[in-house]
Amino acid sequence: KKLIVWLRRDLRLRDNAAIAAAVETGAEIICLYVLEEHAKLRGLGGASLWWLDKSLKSLRSDVSSRGGKLICRKGDPGAVVMDLVKEIDAAGVYWGRRYGRAERDIDGHLKETLANDGLCAESFTTALLTEPWTIKTSSGGYYKVFTPYWRAVKTCYEAPAPFPAPEKLGGQGIDGDRIEDWGLHPTDPDWSSGFDDKWTPGEDGAVARLQRFLDNGLREYKSARNRPDLEDGTSGLSPHLAFGEISPAQIWRSVTSKINHGFKQDDSAWTFLSEVVWREFSYVLLYHNPEMTRKNYNDRFDSMPWRPNASRLERWQKGQTGYPIVDAGMRQLWTTGWMHNRVRMIVASLLTKHLLTPWQDGEAWFWDTLVDADPASNACGWQWTAGSGADASPYFRVFNPITQGQKFDETGEYVRKWCPELAGLPDKHLHAPWEADQETLEKAGVTLGETYPKPIIDHSEGRQRALEAWDTLKKQE
Numbered sequence: 001k002k003l004i005v006w007l008r009r010d011l012r013l014r015d016n017a018a019i020a021a022a023v024e025t026g027a028e029i030i031c032l033y034v035l036e037e038h039a040k041l042r043g044l045g046g047a048s049l050w051w052l053d054k055s056l057k058s059l060r061s062d063v064s065s066r067g068g069k070l071i072c073r074k075g076d077p078g079a080v081v082m083d084l085v086k087e088i089d090a091a092g093v094y095w096g097r098r099y100g101r102a103e104r105d106i107d108g109h110l111k112e113t114l115a116n117d118g119l120c121a122e123s124f125t126t127a128l129l130t131e132p133w134t135i136k137t138s139s140g141g142y143y144k145v146f147t148p149y150w151r152a153v154k155t156c157y158e159a160p161a162p163f164p165a166p167e168k169l170g171g172q173g174i175d176g177d178r179i180e181d182w183g184l185h186p187t188d189p190d191w192s193s194g195f196d197d198k199w200t201p202g203e204d205g206a207v208a209r210l211q212r213f214l215d216n217g218l219r220e221y222k223s224a225r226n227r228p229d230l231e232d233g234t235s236g237l238s239p240h241l242a243f244g245e246i247s248p249a250q251i252w253r254s255v256t257s258k259i260n261h262g263f264k265q266d267d268s269a270w271t272f273l274s275e276v277v278w279r280e281f282s283y284v285l286l287y288h289n290p291e292m293t294r295k296n297y298n299d300r301f302d303s304m305p306w307r308p309n310a311s312r313l314e315r316w317q318k319g320q321t322g323y324p325i326v327d328a329g330m331r332q333l334w335t336t337g338w339m340h341n342r343v344r345m346i347v348a349s350l351l352t353k354h355l356l357t358p359w360q361d362g363e364a365w366f367w368d369t370l371v372d373a374d375p376a377s378n379a380c381g382w383q384w385t386a387g388s389g390a391d392a393s394p395y396f397r398v399f400n401p402i403t404q405g406q407k408f409d410e411t412g413e414y415v416r417k418w419c420p421e422l423a424g425l426p427d428k429h430l431h432a433p434w435e436a437d438q439e440t441l442e443k444a445g446v447t448l449g450e451t452y453p454k455p456i457i458d459h460s461e462g463r464q465r466a467l468e469a470w471d472t473l474k475k476q477e
């Protein structure tokens with residue numbers, strides 16, 4: 001008999017509960033990936049498609065090294081899966097769960113169809129440490145505040161033993177699309193050269209990235225995680241996690257095993273795991289509030305007097321705001337498909353507060369340009385910064401892009417790398433070039449308004465506007 005394992009956001013063979021359970025049955029395992037076309041599903045952004053292309057090719061080679069073939073098909077997911085079931089007379093389908101409303105509806109419907117045909121359909125936890133409905137507060141609800149949620153996870157979570165990777169896979173002789181024919185890689189223009197320099201998508205790349213971080217980054221994580229200039233200040237695991245090339249349980253096991261073996265910087269290690277749990281927390285919120293990818297979690301923000309402005313949004317997107325730390329971040333994003341977390345907060349604050357732009361516009365840009373674009377973490381990150389989220393940063397907390405730059409990019413290395421036109425400025429003026437005198441600017445080859453933009457809005461004015469907008473909200477209550 002044959003069993004299909006439908007791989008989605010868990011593109012790996014190791015520590016994959018769905019694959020391991022399928023192997024246990026003794027059936028021939030057929031690994032399937034579907035490029036889903038469905039009106040209710042949000043299409044992947046350009047950067048994610050770039051990643052998917054490489055990740056699938058890596059998976060294809062991992063599957064074939066076990067004698068199998070990764071079957072790739074395109075179309076309405078339910079129909080594609082059922083067609084394959086019938087074509088190969090499969091006994092059923094196994095998969096790892098996903099948590100968005102549309103995805104759950106599609107999977108639920110498929111489960112029903114399979115059951116009606118007397119076939120098996122089983123789902124497993126492959127993308128998270130724990131299912132979003134399992135950890136509850138003492139009153140029985142879900143957690144809406146991170147710190148107690150983290151405490152609960154830390155106390156009660158124990159990673160299961162790793163699920164063994166399959167030794168042998170099937171699928172030879174079954175038709176599928178060539179990944180190359182899906183056109184996932186950008187052409188005309190190909191903007192991805194900076195991505196190639198930074199990333200190795202696929203399961204082996206993920207495991208190597210974790211190892212590199214354990215060796216070079218974990219020790220100092222607690223203090224280095226806020227330094228965007230450091231290459232190994234954070235793990236860089238987010239796109240691997242977003243595509244499920246590594247499981248959060250693998251990370252948990254590796255880090256806790258270090259702690260249990262006397263790792264001295266256990267403070268750093270726990271801080272790192274707590275960040276991994278922020279991802280879980282985002283999924284708890286998404287699961288219980290499926291609309292939060294587009295709608296304010298806190299509906300008080302529904303009457304926020306936003307002032308959307310297309311040309312300002314474009315300057316922000318292109319890294320031309322005149323605030324060096326913001327522009328550095330937006331250019332890092334465009335060039336590599338990733339931005340440091342501290343800088344994500346700064347750019348998001350500038351957009352939603354100084355520029356009074358709805359957070360959804362920023363979320364959409366990130367969705368298109370991030371290799372780690374993730375429905376839960378992206379919506380939560382934006383709503384957190386905008387103030388509309390659960391356990392959010394209060395709206396009146398307006399990040400100051402100048403002092404944030406000075407504090408977290410003290411040596412200016414990050415800004416100099418991404419805004420090379422400012423590299424000649426002394427550290428003192430790097431984060432506020434307009435404060436430098438004419439002679440300093442000339443010496444550095446900077447002409448404001450020509451070689452580098454003047455600030456898109458004066459900081460105090462932007463801050464004031466944001467606070468006034470907030471006041472009008474409060475008055476409406």
Ligand code: FAD
Nearest residue numbers: 234235236237238275276278279341373374377378381382
């Ligand atoms: P590390 O510091 O090494 O953390 C390890 C892992 O923990 C990360 O890989 C990630 O999976 C998880 N993590 C860390 N911080 C957070 C966080 N604040 N929220 C949720 N998970 C976290 N993360 C995404 O994965 N996808 C997104 O689309 C996304 N959009 C964001 C948008 C905004 C506006 C903000 C402020 C944050 C967003 N984040 C998003 C969270 C965070 O910025 C990234 O997860 C982090 O920068 C990834 O880098 P890293 O892997 O080196 O992180």
